[in-house]
Amino acid sequence: MWKRLAKFVLQNRLVLLILLFLCTGLMAFYASKIKLSYEFSKAIPTDNTKYQDYLSFKNKFGDDGNLLVIGVQTDHFFELKNFESYRALNNDLKKIPFVENVLSVVNAANLLKDTAFQKLNAIPVFDSTLNSQTQLDSSKKLLYTLPFYKSLLYNPKTNAFLTVVRLNKDVLNSPGRTKVINDIVKAADSYTSQTNIQTHISGLPLIRTEVADRIAHEMKWFIIGSLALSALILLIMFRSVSTTLLSLLVVIIGVIFSVGITYLFGYKITLLTALIPPLVVVIGIPNCIYFLNKYHSTFKRTGNKKQSLIDMVSKMGVVTLFCNLTAAIGFAVFALTNSAILKEFGQVAGLSIMLIFVISFILLPGALSYMPVPGRKQLNYLDVRFFTNLLLRIEAWVLHHKKIVYTITLVAVIFSVAGIFKLKTEGFIVDDLPKTDKIYTDLKFFEKNFNGVMPLEIIIDSKKRFGLAGTRILPVLTKMDSLSTYITSQKEMARPLSIAEGIKFVKQGFYDGDSAYYSIPDSYQAAFLGEYLKPNNDSGSKKNNLSNLLSSFIDTAKESTRMSINMADVGTKKLPVIIDGIRNKTNELFDSSKFKITFTGSTVTFLEGSTFIINGLKQSLLWAFLFITLCMLYLFKSLRILICSLIPNLIPLVITAGIMGWTGVRLKPSTVLIFSVALGIAIDVTIRFLVNYKQELPVNNFNIKKTVSETIKHTGLSILYTSLVLIAGFIIFCFSGFGGTQSLGWLTSITLLSATLTNLVLLPVLLLATGKKDI
Incomplete structure (x- = not known):
């Protein structure tokens, strides 16, 4: 079957390449129309009772998330010059488009009884024109006799003062919110420059806008960074600009498709969907390495370009397909949860990972058939002394030090299980931001x-x-x-x-x-x-x-x-x-x-959303484990091999969870991706090893020991290279400004590193220990 597919792709390469590039152009058009999401309650299902309560509240009383606050703290607030500057700030805020109301002590009102008309008149506490410090001091005394404003607009104990800015709710759900927030920040900064009094700004409009804008900014840099890092590794590995550019073209097309799919599904860029394009780059590059490694190794052995291309597609097609399938499962299972934001991520990511397989399956053999045969320099990486010696050492450990392998594994598991007991499940609205970030420090001020x-x-x-x-x-x-x-x-x-x-x-x-x-009246x-x-x-x-x-x-x-x-x-x-x-x-x-x-209110919906996301993690892990198990059982048709394959992939997850516990990384909405994603990607190494093992076993007359040894030598190189690319790709996320994304980067890298070790060392040991001729 795969040989027929290989011949079909090569015979129809021009038509397939033209169709691929036409589809890419169409998806690029859709990708250009993508927008940022400014919604923050999508973690909760729309039929959830608490979500319905929140909608009912908004229908009756309006939005609770449209208030922004500006605070200052100074002992000199009621000095005439500073007070007038603060009044000017309030007036400037009122002039900003989409600012509906501004409330602070400078426009606080007192209620005076008008007996003649039996009404209460709201009279400003502070006159619009203050002529002297004495007049201001008098008004200040009046303010302090009004308990209504105490602790709401000022704190007399700390000399902190608050301005509440109500924004138009419609602009908060549009890109125009960025300009409004920036104008407010500029007005506050202008006040600071005039008075040398530091302003602090917070509130959901500011937090949401800043987070959304940073997501967009990081998405661009993550794509650029992952492409640049991948290009560097590929260039060092293959020593060929054309091969490197071809690999980059595969993942760039994959990125375009992923963003286009997001738009076609009616979704927008969120903190999670923004991770998909760089993830496509990270996962797409190993596809290229798998195919190119097979092409180069076969060509080095036969010198026949056409046969090498057919061999590449026919032998690596099934491996790459199942590698992408298991990776896609690791992402797609989030679509089975009750959280809308996780569903979006799961659907788009799962489909994007499968499409990167189709893209590489069409583009790589088609383009390589038009390119010159690989030169000697391009094939040198197949005999790198460092990796060759490393694989020989791994082989020695597998064949001669089984007890030490078991001991080290057991110690690592015990250490990790102890860490799991320290693992906490807790999330905060802004805890993904660094503690030194102004958003965080300003929030703590309030x-x-x-x-x-x-x-x-x-x-x-x-x-x-x-x-x-x-x-x-x-x-x-x-x-x-x-x-x-x-x-x-x-x-x-x-x-x-x-x-x-x-x-x-x-x-x-x-x-x-x-x-x-100042009390509740009696009857x-x-x-x-x-x-x-x-x-x-x-x-x-x-x-x-x-x-x-x-x-x-x-x-x-x-x-x-x-x-x-x-x-x-x-x-x-x-x-x-x-x-x-x-x-x-x-x-x-x-x-x-x-x-x-x-x-x-927004605080309750955040709590409920976090609960759904955390529960979504448990669901997704169970589904991912089940589907990946079925895939492995179908692929190898052996319960023994299934057990041998799952153990080396569960241990890295246990190690990661243990590290999270020991290092204090909490299980929260922004870190729920780590386990399912890592499981889906780490299993690729297992598939790569076991498929080669299965292919080599008959060649070696079902000699388990010899087959394991040959598999380590022949497959270990591509495993090491792909693991290096994957780990380096996830390291990119460590440069994020969000703590959860940073954790995704370094924890997934640790998971992949430990999975590489367990699959190259523990998996062969298990195969030797349980070896039979029934594979």
Whole structure:
């Protein structure tokens, strides 16, 4: 079959090459239309209850992920010059397109009672024109008598001040968000240059935009880096520019197809799909090495170019096919998980890996048939003394030191198992960023001074229309205030913002600004406050910030209200504990027969998404193991060989997991790829070895010892070269700015290195120990 395919490819090489390049041009057109993804809740299935709760919340109250915060910390904030500069910053922020609202102490309002018209007027705490430091000091004293703003906009203990910037939600889902964020950063930098006061910026819009832009930037450099490194290795190996360029052409076409497929599937570039093009390069190069190594070794032996090409395709076709198939399985199994972002990665990566086989199968023999025969220099790598001596040493270890091989393997496994017990499963929203990164340090600034900026929402549903209208809301407000007190006592959470805080502020205004009255009104006080809470009928007046607060924290049906909390990035391990504590408190305060309490927001969806991704790892590993086992069983049709092949590939995974435990690398969404990907790629070495072993066994009259020895000598060279390329290719990821991608790089490299050793040393030992003539 494979010989017929080889002859078909060579006889129709021109037509096949033309078709390949036409398809490549078409896919390049689609690839040029690819866009970045700005969605961050795709880890959760759309039918998930918590995802549905989040959608319901957004429909009622709007997006919770459109707030950006700017903070400063200085003892000189209320010096006239610095204060005016901060006011200028706020004014500059308001002028930026798609900035909907800006709130800080400079535009804080006080409520003054107008008895004649029975209303509360929102009067700026700080006049628009401040004439003296004395006037500013007076306004400062007034601000400090308003508990509503304390800890929300300023922290008097640390002299930290906060500006909240609300952005248009539509621009946050478009490429235009980058310019908006950059304009805000420029405005903050301008303030810093004028006052020498450092600004800190955080919030989901900034984090998401910066991460997305860095993904795009890294994707380009990873492709360039992996191509450059592969070119260098190939050039050193083959000593031929034409052969190197041909190999690079194979993987470049593969990259174009992978990006084009991403677009055709309706997907965008995410943190995971951005890894696919460089992975295609890393995995595609060994295809070229397998084919070219066979072509060169056969040509060196026969001197017949045509026969060498037929031999290359017929003998290496099945090997390369199954190598790519198992690698594709390692990726494609993610498509079987419940996580949308993992499904996208699995579908595109799995199909791309199989296409790189088709591309190399058509392009390499077709192009080589038009190229001159390989010269002596190009064949020198077949007899490199260093690798020859290394393989002879491996052969000696396999044949004469079996007990030492078993001992070293056992020690490595015991050491790794001990490390596995130290392995932790925990993820943070920004823990893939270096601890010195400004995004990370700024986030920690807000956690230190304002208890964080990650949004958590608590929805209190009365279960009936107008259930929170009129005086019926008073008992609810009292319970909300008690809940707020409990939440504020948690060191990882800021004081909640809710309609209860707004009503307390109104009561203080009604009592002439006396902070002693900043509390929930009783039924008697509420009767007097009722008139003052009616909306202003003056159509020409604009809503002030308090009016916006009251209207945005209770739905139009007066059925449900929200409590918005900013909290620290506590991680997936601690967050459920915190939420359970709040849930226990809500169960004490609210009768479940009358109220439904829902916890939602970006923080909850992140937790749920992380859970799905981690569970997706377990599913994907099981599926990958099952499918690869079936492939190996089909290929070798021997249970003994199947067992011998799986052991050398499971041990490297155990070693990797153990290293993660010992080095403190947590199992988290960004590191879930390591095991399935490494298993899919590492098994290639096994297939390469065992297929050659199976082919050589009859030639050596089923002499197991001699066949193992010959297989190490003949196959070991291409295994070493391909492993070198794969390890070097994954090392590229170590230069990423994301911790998870760095871990993928060095941990996968370690897995591949250990898999190379186990397949060249332990696998032959197992074959010798269990050897029979039944293969």
